[in-house]
Amino acid sequence: MVVTVSSPCFQFSSLTGMNASDSFTITTIEFCPVDVPLVDPFVVATSQLHVAQNAFVRVTLNDGTIGYGEIAPFPGISDENRETSLVQAQVLGNHLLGRSALTYQRLGRELAELAPDHPAARCGVETAILDALTRATKLPLWALWGGADVRPRETDVTIPITSVERTLELARTWHDRGFRVFKMKVGHDVDDDIRRLEAIHRQYADVSFLIDPNQGYTREEAACFIQGVTRSGANMVLLEQPLARDDLEGHARLQRDFQVHVAVDESARSLNDLKAVIQQRAANYINVKITKSGVLEGMAMAAFAKASGLHVMIGGMVETRVAMGCSYGLVMGLGHVDVLDLDTPLLLGTDPVTGGYTYNDASLQPWDGPGLDLDIPCFQSTVSLSH
Numbered sequence: 001m002v003v004t005v006s007s008p009c010f011q012f013s014s015l016t017g018m019n020a021s022d023s024f025t026i027t028t029i030e031f032c033p034v035d036v037p038l039v040d041p042f043v044v045a046t047s048q049l050h051v052a053q054n055a056f057v058r059v060t061l062n063d064g065t066i067g068y069g070e071i072a073p074f075p076g077i078s079d080e081n082r083e084t085s086l087v088q089a090q091v092l093g094n095h096l097l098g099r100s101a102l103t104y105q106r107l108g109r110e111l112a113e114l115a116p117d118h119p120a121a122r123c124g125v126e127t128a129i130l131d132a133l134t135r136a137t138k139l140p141l142w143a144l145w146g147g148a149d150v151r152p153r154e155t156d157v158t159i160p161i162t163s164v165e166r167t168l169e170l171a172r173t174w175h176d177r178g179f180r181v182f183k184m185k186v187g188h189d190v191d192d193d194i195r196r197l198e199a200i201h202r203q204y205a206d207v208s209f210l211i212d213p214n215q216g217y218t219r220e221e222a223a224c225f226i227q228g229v230t231r232s233g234a235n236m237v238l239l240e241q242p243l244a245r246d247d248l249e250g251h252a253r254l255q256r257d258f259q260v261h262v263a264v265d266e267s268a269r270s271l272n273d274l275k276a277v278i279q280q281r282a283a284n285y286i287n288v289k290i291t292k293s294g295v296l297e298g299m300a301m302a303a304f305a306k307a308s309g310l311h312v313m314i315g316g317m318v319e320t321r322v323a324m325g326c327s328y329g330l331v332m333g334l335g336h337v338d339v340l341d342l343d344t345p346l347l348l349g350t351d352p353v354t355g356g357y358t359y360n361d362a363s364l365q366p367w368d369g370p371g372l373d374l375d376i377p378c379f380q381s382t383v384s385l386s387h
């Protein structure tokens with residue numbers, strides 16, 4: 001079958017090998033590419049995005065229950081794009097047909113072996129399976145993980161790399177809406193970065209900062225930036241991934257020499273990566289993202305980080321409320337997440353999802369319905385292309 005991501009939707013299904021008595025058996029998997037424009041270009045040190053080119057996933061179980069997921073690759077940060085993710089997702093889909101959603105942990109391990117370099121594709125499929133399973137059992141998704149901390153939670157909001165003037169306009173807009181934690185994207189120019197941060201701090205002294213250079217600094221530039229922040233008096237909660245992903249020694253030195261909280265993101269894409277970070281004392285925060293690692297691997301990383309004494313932050317790529325709803329489900333289920341970086345649906349020009357969790361300005365509001373408790377209207381125009 002030729003995978004054509006420009007087609008509105010495609011679908012494949014099979015009953016081969018299915019145990020008809022198992023109402024949790026996966027019978028159909030569909031994909032619906034979606035383009036969602038951003039209000040402001042999402043500019044980070046290594047790339048920029050004007051339109052989120054994602055894809056939704058819909059899994060149907062033998063009893064007719066459906067579940068949704070989202071594939072949200074971020075070219076430049078991950079090694080995937082929508083086209084490659086969808087090719088892999090089709091391979092994963094074929095592997096899953098006829099299997100039981102009840103065995104999701106086993107399925108997750110198998111998907112990781114089949115597509116180790118395509119976590120965004122795995123994330124979309126895993127989320128859809130978990131959504132379907134919890135809908136079928138009439139449980140909110142967060143209940144699957146224990147429901148340890150079900151409550152509204154505050155998220156940060158991202159300020160992309162842009163001019164000082166636009167930075168201040170965005171800061172005013174978000175501050176007026178009650179946001180008090182800003183995730184500043186930096187990494188193009190240290191002096192500009194410090195100027196933008198100082199400009200916000202002078203206007204809004206009650207704002208705290210998560211700073212994310214996305215690997216954009218050398219060790220010297222990172223040191224210079226930290227000294228600039230210290231001079232400004234701004235409250236930098238953490239410095240995320242200032243250096244190249246392989247430079248764990250450099251991250252460890254920054255943390256040791258400047259007593260700042262360093263978070264890893266690109267350096268920790270898998271549980272094995274995380275173990276190396278901990279061994280080298282390279283960070284005391286980890287940014288867990290299901291799109292970066294897959295849902296089940298991400299959950300394992302969050303648990304391992306906590307058990308190892310690290311603070312846990314949960315973030316995402318440029319995602320709608322489908323993938324981000326799954327991440328919020330992890331936050332409420334696991335109960336030991338210190339920082340939420342779950343803002344990207346607020347940066348999108350449209351919302352292609354109905355239902356699900358909502359935002360009360362900076363505060364994410366829990367849901368009570370089964371699964372992710374949301375619907376994706378684009379599947380109403382699904383076209384079957386195979387089998």
Ligand SMILES: [Mg+2]
Pocket residue numbers: 212214240241265266287
């Ligand atoms: Mg990051």
